[in-house]
Amino acid sequence: MKISINKMAEMIEVPGIRKFSNKLVDYPNAVNLTIGQPDFPTPELVKKAGIKAIENNETGYSHNAGLLDLRKAVSLFFKDCYGFYYNPEHEIVITNGASEAIDSTFRTILSPGDEVILPTPIYLGYAPIIEMCGAKVVYLDTTDTGFTPSPQRLKSLITAKTKAVLFNFPSNPTGMTIEKEQMDELVAVLEQHEIFILSDEIYSENTFTGEHVSFGQYEVIRDRLFLIHGLSKSHSMTGWRIGYVLGPKEYMAHVLKVHLYNSVCASLPSQHAAIVALNECRHTPEEMNVEYMRRRDFVYNRLVKMGLDVIKPNGAFYIFPSIAKYGMDSYSFATKLLKEGGVAAVPGSAFSTYGEGYLRISYAYAMPVLEEGMDRLEKFLQQF
Incomplete structure (x- = not known):
């Protein structure tokens, strides 16, 4: 008989964020917008x-x-x-x-x-x-x-x-x-x-x-x-x-x-x-926030121009547009976006069932990365 382990440990799944960031191994040319990690160096x-x-x-x-x-x-x-x-x-x-x-x-x-x-x-x-x-x-x-x-x-x-x-x-x-x-x-x-x-x-x-x-x-x-x-x-x-x-x-x-x-x-x-x-170094966050706000405004304006329903965030470094109008569940949409559009983002369903119909995009990335990511996303959405 196989030795049993804690049933709760068996039930826990790898987080949706990591599932998609891990997929990047198979898509080395994809733009990664999944991880919420500042791209600034430690002071x-x-x-x-x-x-x-x-x-x-x-x-x-x-x-x-x-x-x-x-x-x-x-x-x-x-x-x-x-x-x-x-x-x-x-x-x-x-x-x-x-x-x-x-x-x-x-x-x-x-x-x-x-x-x-x-x-x-x-x-x-x-x-x-x-x-x-x-x-x-x-x-x-x-x-x-x-x-x-x-x-x-x-x-x-x-x-x-x-x-x-x-x-x-x-x-x-x-x-x-x-x-x-x-x-x-x-x-x-x-x-x-x-x-x-x-x-x-x-x-x-x-x-x-x-x-x-x-x-x-x-x-x-x-x-x-x-x-x-x-x-x-x-x-x-x-x-x-x-x-x-x-x-x-x-x-x-x-x-x-x-x-x-x-x-x-x-x-x-x-x-x-x-x-x-x-x-x-209490001044450090304020200095980073200047750049975060520039990135946020860029991504937000691009998403709005693409016709996505999105609320402008006023903190952290994430934005959460709705993709419900495309008639796909968020996991399928994110998978298709990665495979066909070359952009990795996190399906909203990773943040509970109430996140279904949304996509989390991290803008904790340098502007050239965000620009390429938004260009690819816009091109991907043109097929719908």
Whole structure:
């Protein structure tokens, strides 16, 4: 008899993003617009700090929660930029990227049978973690509300089984943000219910219109809020794997335990580099955003001229046009676009069933790549 493994592990699929980026091996001449990774180099000061740490043999373990100096830098960043304070000694844990922060937090708070509400379309990395914990995902449809969650709809989905709700704004895959007035309405609903709130704000520094509003700015929900963040997007440090989770002291002690049994601590050279990123390179995201906005405007205008129904994003570096009028499911459309059009993009169905009928395009690529990609997409659409 064959030895069995965890059924949940068997059920988990390779993410749609990776499915299409992996297909590029067979289409070496295709334009790749799938991955949400900044094409800017890590800032020089940050790289030098990492190199210096290695040269100084700072290559061992740190405190499980991360270097205190880094936790202090994280705390100061949020205090200076958003006006709220988290105690670096008890309320902040440094993790191996924001992904591990999400995993450790969910594994801390979820039990079998719990429910977690996810506004959708949404990043595809949340649901598998929730389901691996034996919990159930409940989707909050935003496709008819401008890709932002309706407070009334959120309220209608909360039941006795609801353990948490997760928000990701600016959003992957839509690039949408939440305005303060709507955030106020969401918080008014959340404060009436004893449920956890996870806010993945990894793209907060890539906000193009107005100012980012953080759930951490609302004191009424701070006793059950976990704030997820990191440096991958803001400082082009995806491979350095530095994320962090901030939350109430009483719960963070348990998150720390899950984290340390998962990975002991984050990479020490990366932590030293992160201190410099937060303390000395706060200007970096703003500089990158100038180019991101130029790329966004170019891609948006091209898509509109092609006749695609699309909402102009105001954060992150993704755009989410509708391809429903072409009468194909998004996976088939994306496959045909890759094979016949020479462009790799991610089918909307990768971001839950509510993403069906859409295509995610990443504009975290240099302008020549985007120009070629849009030219090929336009030519491809002429056949319909």
